[in-house]
Amino acid sequence: MSNASIPRPEFPRPQWVREEWLNLNGTWQFERDPGRSGEQRGLPTADRLSGEIVVPFPPESALSGVACKDFMPSVWYRRTVTIPERWRHRRIRLHFGAIDYKARVWINGREAGSHRGGYTPFALEITDFLKAGKNGIVVCAEDDTRSPLQPSGKQSSQYHSHGCSYTRVTGIWQTVWLEAVPETYLAEAKLTPDLEGARLFIEAKVDGPAKGMTLIATAFADGVEVGRTHAVCVGNRATAVIELSGVRAWSPEDPFLYDLDLRLEQAGHPVDRVRSYFGLRSIAVDPPAILLNGKPAFQRLVLDQGYYPDGIYT
Incomplete structure (x- = not known):
């Protein structure tokens, strides 16, 4: 996929910009895992998953190419990447803008890290997991919006949207990217x-x-x-x-x-x-006013409720 056709091609962290980075958005292999048996079936080391998805769009969305609105308790992603030669003596960090809800990450078949929380970015140091040539990245995301122990926002706990609860979002829904940094x-x-x-x-x-x-x-x-x-x-x-x-x-x-x-x-x-x-x-704060630059700031607010129809969260 060319740079011009990569979805969300912009640098994902505008307040902390480095020159050396690589956008991993685009087509990934993808597989739904309704029985949560993927690890037992060897998906962390598999050469191929059963389908494809366009990252960073969630599989429930039309833009992902999957457009599955059913509950997906577990989903898997896979792709390969070749690290640029100029990064040879650099530390390599793998960034995820957001994965809903629990994520585990494997690099070349070895588990590199995990994260819990569907709305926060995280990064993993993957330098020691890499090899020359192509490197495999596998991600498993587990998401149970019907669990009272998991914050799900206004994602629907029923099959259809209802009231002010809307289509669910599972797995990767923000940009995935690599960053090269020096030792310090x-x-x-x-x-x-x-x-x-x-x-x-x-x-x-x-x-x-x-x-x-x-x-x-x-x-x-x-x-x-x-x-x-x-x-x-x-x-x-x-x-x-x-x-x-x-x-x-x-x-x-x-x-x-x-x-x-x-x-x-x-x-x-x-x-x-x-x-x-x-x-x-x-x-x-000078009750009842909020002061911006020493002057009262009048706030006129509007609630725009609902998700973007094509990308949902993304």
Whole structure:
């Protein structure tokens, strides 16, 4: 499948962007497992599943190519991928935007990890499971919307939609992708804007050996640098403050966003780089009003209830 025809081709994590990534959306092998016997039947190591599906659309949806509206307590996915040669000395992370509800993942027949929760993204470090050439990825998703122990939102517990409960969503329903990172990389950062002080607080977390590492943070407004700072890693964290030259507040009328460049360096040599963004605004409560940038914000809200008919959740 060409890049132009991959569904949801955009980078799935816009506030934490790296250059080296690979979108795994598109056609996967697929099999329903109503008896939950797939593991006993050897599906984690199978060369082929019985059908196909278009990821990331749930099998209940028309866009998936499956369009099965019945209950599916267990489903299986499989595809192969060749890791780019330029990633040879990198750590490889496999990301899932969302799988409803319980997921297990195998790489080349070995279980690499699991996740519980249908609405949260997760990632697995799969470097040690990979081999040269083609690598097999197998996913099993279990989903029981009729169980009182499983949060299912407004997914119907009956065969048909009823009342304000709608078509169910099973399995993968958000983008699947690979990411290549160095041995030591920027894992995440908490960004806290300070409108009154015209600055941004950064609390970054580093994964891997961080001794001697320095975080370089640069803010841009419309492509022009408006602030830069650096901080030495202490343990696996770095805390920094960018003083901004000039203030342009975020508001619904002017939803301006600053660009943020985060670099990890060691002895002046680049180690990792992430691009992000932030808005400069303040929120406070002055009963009965909610204040945005020090002014009361009138909220006019509409409930748009129901799911997208072709992709349901996706």
